[in-house]
Amino acid sequence: MSRWALRIGTLGYLALLLLVPVGFVFYRAFEHGFGHAWHAVTTPAAVHALELTLISAAVAVPVNTVFGIILALALVRTRFPGRGLVNAVVDLPLALSPVVVGLSLYLLYGRVGGLADHGIRVLFSLPGIVLATLFVSMPFVVREVVPVLREIGTEQEQAAETLGARPMQIFRRITFPAIRWAVAYGVVLTTARVIGEFGAVSAVAGTKLTLPLYVRAEVENFDTSGAYAASVVLALIAIATVVVLRAFHPREETG
């Protein structure tokens, strides 16, 4: 009895919060037929927004994955002065409102930054958008990898070392296989954040529009069909990311 209550409760909660609104967006996007929706997302402005979003993802996801693994290794496997501070700073993008991040980048690159004088435009252009997404999506890989690194300990790595393995060989053949699912999950979370980020990007994007900004702009222009169609694209990217992760998930759960 209580088990049924639990099931219905959870499913109801999920439906109310997630499925109904997203389903409604899907419904409204395709309400006038697939052709109509297709037309709405293939306008030059929509395609450009999608491109911007994909480019910033193509930069931010790999960079934060590599950096995240390195930072996690540094935090768990080494002792350095200020380690506690670094550990706390990693969480800053999670704790800080994205708008504040955007604003600080705006101030940094718009006013004080000597970069503009040297002909490098950060604000209101692609670099600014990429920097903002890099910042807000930084913690995910680190936070997923750190606990796993702690749990596996160092004995396997030491065993590999006594067997003649060099540091890079140890990482490639022992450490990375042990943390790969944590990395994969971190990548999914990073991707989701990068694709969906609104607040930080909106502060530095200016007239440039990423997909979430495009959705907002379309709503403001009363072009709701364009907004719904773009939202569907965002949702599909998110679903695709999760599906890809599932497809790669460990077949042998025995490890």
Next chain:
Amino acid sequence: MAGITVLDVTKRFNGFSALQDVSVVIPEGSLTALLGPSGSGKSTLLRVIAGLEEPDGGHVMIGGENVTQQPARSRGVGMVFQHYAAFKHMTVWDNVAFGLTIHKRPRAEIEERVHKLLELVQLEGLAKRYPAQLSGGQRQRMALARALAVEPSVLLLDEPFGALDARVRKELRAWLRRLHDEVHVTTIIVTHDQEEAMEVAGQIVVLNEGRIEQVGSPRELYDAPANEFVMSFVGPVNRLGDTFVRPHDVEVGLEPDVRCSEAMVERVVHLGFEVRVELVREDGQHLLAQLTQEQVQQLELERGQIVYVRQSRETVFTS
């Protein structure tokens, strides 16, 4: 194969002195036990020899070569850890082959060698299994095969049987002994279990609080302990003021005698052939006597009985 010389090795962790000027020689081809209570520095000494821990001072020589500055990977040591350190995402076969693939040996050689080693550790049928599908004893045998695969000049075992249950531990000890007779590689085993050290090793190094208390054969340590610590660590002991008496040197009789003192039987513990008798002397001193089943039957010992005891042999340390 190579002997090991440790010279004046010192190691501190955050102000705690784990090893203090430790010097010891491990003869080539021997099986040596580092014996001591936890925190005595025995594992640290092993890890210093392996190159996994850098000493603050002193030298380590393997086969006459000073390896103090060399990383673990170039010392030619095989190491076995208490918790197996199995590569969880690799099969038994790949675990054992790891060192050989790192050294880029030809495939035919790897095949042959891994096959031979799995036979040696009796895991031939389990080559395709993952470590999680093995028992503790099997995992540790796999770890041993993995360490032996690279033909190390020195085999280092850090409490290798510590995580196993008593029966498996006994089996593996006997098996390790036979393996050493076969392979003859210089081997060091770290243990806190004096029985294990005495059963397996030809030479025992007793450590306490980062210092070496005594080095000798099991017999030497038992018969001629250098000090109180060794005396009480390598076997059960009765302490009577300044004198130490082994339980098997306590004689129990039913007839009063001028050389004997009166005692009462508190408890009789039957352990098969061996029977432990707990006694309390008239002066309040507690005594443990180790008798045989036969002796206890002859004396018809039971709780509350008054007996007469004397020490056939006792040890006094002058310090």
